[in-house]
Amino acid sequence: MASVELDKVTKQFSDGTVAIKDASFTIADGEFFILVGPSGCGKSTLLHMIVGLEETSSGEIRVNGQMINHLDPKDRNMALVFQSYALYPHMSVRENIAFPLIMAKVSKPEIIRRVEETAAILELSLLLDSKPRILSGGQRQRVAIGRAIVRNPEVFLLDEPLSNLDARLRNQMRIELARLHKRLGTTTLYVTHDQTEAMTLGDRLAILNKGVIQQIGTPFELYQQPCNLFVAGFMGSPAMNFFPARIKDDQLCFEPLGLQTAIPGHTDFSKPLDYVIVGIRPEDFYVLSNENDRSEQLIAFDAQVDRVEWLGAELLVYIRLKIDFWPDMSILVRDVGLEKKQGDMLEVIARLDATSTIVKKGDTVTLGFNIDKLHLFDPNTGDRLIT
Numbered sequence: 386m387a388s389v390e391l392d393k394v395t396k397q398f399s400d401g402t403v404a405i406k407d408a409s410f411t412i413a414d415g416e417f418f419i420l421v422g423p424s425g426c427g428k429s430t431l432l433h434m435i436v437g438l439e440e441t442s443s444g445e446i447r448v449n450g451q452m453i454n455h456l457d458p459k460d461r462n463m464a465l466v467f468q469s470y471a472l473y474p475h476m477s478v479r480e481n482i483a484f485p486l487i488m489a490k491v492s493k494p495e496i497i498r499r500v501e502e503t504a505a506i507l508e509l510s511l512l513l514d515s516k517p518r519i520l521s522g523g524q525r526q527r528v529a530i531g532r533a534i535v536r537n538p539e540v541f542l543l544d545e546p547l548s549n550l551d552a553r554l555r556n557q558m559r560i561e562l563a564r565l566h567k568r569l570g571t572t573t574l575y576v577t578h579d580q581t582e583a584m585t586l587g588d589r590l591a592i593l594n595k596g597v598i599q600q601i602g603t604p605f606e607l608y609q610q611p612c613n614l615f616v617a618g619f620m621g622s623p624a625m626n627f628f629p630a631r632i633k634d635d636q637l638c639f640e641p642l643g644l645q646t647a648i649p650g651h652t653d654f655s656k657p658l659d660y661v662i663v664g665i666r667p668e669d670f671y672v673l674s675n676e677n678d679r680s681e682q683l684i685a686f687d688a689q690v691d692r693v694e695w696l697g698a699e700l701l702v703y704i705r706l707k708i709d710f711w712p713d714m715s716i717l718v719r720d721v722g723l724e725k726k727q728g729d730m731l732e733v734i735a736r737l738d739a740t741s742t743i744v745k746k747g748d749t750v751t752l753g754f755n756i757d758k759l760h761l762f763d764p765n766t767g768d769r770l771i772t
């Protein structure tokens with residue numbers, strides 16, 4: 386068993402591209418750790434450095450406290466399931482799974498034993514003599530995983546293993562992977578660009594953007610306390626709503642809504658700001674039906690419903706607000722689609738309980754939110770301001 390530790394790991398390619406910058410985190414022995422981030426942010430590069438397919442430009446990678454930077458991939462006792470895995474089409478499932486053991490010159494009886502054991506774990510026993518072309522996408526994926534676990538690695542790395550599967554199969558494989566991890570207990574690093582997959586599968590996640598780790602924590606921590614605008618916008622679907630709010634006389638003014646309120650407690654302004662970026666999750670809105678629903682903590686405003694999406698148990702209500710205050714915000718906010726200007730319309734999404742809410746296009750509704758639910762961010766750095 387193994388813990389994996391990255392200490393200021395950096396990768397700069399020969400053309401000057403810095404794909405990973407100062408990545409530091411530790412995956413505990415037996416942990417299911419997720420690395421999540423948008424396409425091109427450096428996920429595969431990081432995995433390739435850990436398994437030894439790419440050299441590390443600087444920093445250290447340690448397994449159980451021992452530096453492994455200089456070790457050959459074959460001496461690392463790790464198995465990687467590649468993003469674009471390919472099975473050998475002319476070989477049977479049995480031969481595909483056995484292949485890494487044959488390459489490692491494992492004895493024949495041992496190969497037979499381990500292949501059968503792996504096939505049983507992955508429910509592939511009845512397919513061992515089949516060729517890949519007759520298998521379904523999910524079965525092929527399991528063969529690719531089998532080829533990795535048959536080596537009984539200390540560390541198991543998966544690079545977007547489910548991205549080629551349809552939604553139903555992806556859900557099913559996700560459950561199977563969680564079960565497999567429980568059974569084998571192997572230290573696992575799982576890479577995905579899909580935040581839902583990341584939230585449902587991992588013990589802990591690291592969020593990567595443009596080669597830089599943004600935040601590490603449990604899915605709950607990252608969702609509740611995103612450390613910056615990028616994490617706040619990346620985790621959650623539909624995404625958090627953002628808009629600027631001016632600060633005047635210690636009050637927070639929501640210009641598009643014509644509202645103002647005291648700045649929430651625990652707000653940490655290290656330097657004075659004229660305005661902040663407010664974030665509010667779609668599920669933190671309520672529909673208020675009468676005056677009595679209003680409390681001191683609740684901010685309420687009237688809005689016209691632009692469109693409605695009914696998702697069975699929930700209702701997504703889209704409202705559009707005219708923007709009358711929109712400062713020129715820093716480059717950071719482009720990550721979360723805040724490139725707007727005065728006079729544009731801002732779309733805000735509320736996610737409501739469909740069983741108790743009847744709202745249709747064109748209705749005027751009173752929406753409310755609790756100020757405790759607000760997230761505030763620095764418009765210059767994107768950093769979270771509420772501690």
Ligand SMILES: Nc1ncnc2c1ncn2[C@@H]1O[C@H](COP(=O)(O)OP(=O)(O)OP(=O)(O)O)[C@@H](O)[C@H]1O
Binds near residue numbers: 400
């Ligand atoms: N050999 C290389 N030489 C130069 N740049 C590279 C090389 N390999 C990758 N890159 C660049 O490094 C960055 C990170 O690429 P990487 O493949 O690690 O991203 P990723 O997060 O795995 O993306 P995806 O989700 O699309 O698989 C990209 O900008 C990519 O263009």
Ligand SMILES: [Mg+2]
Binds near residue numbers: 429
């Ligand atoms: Mg990749």
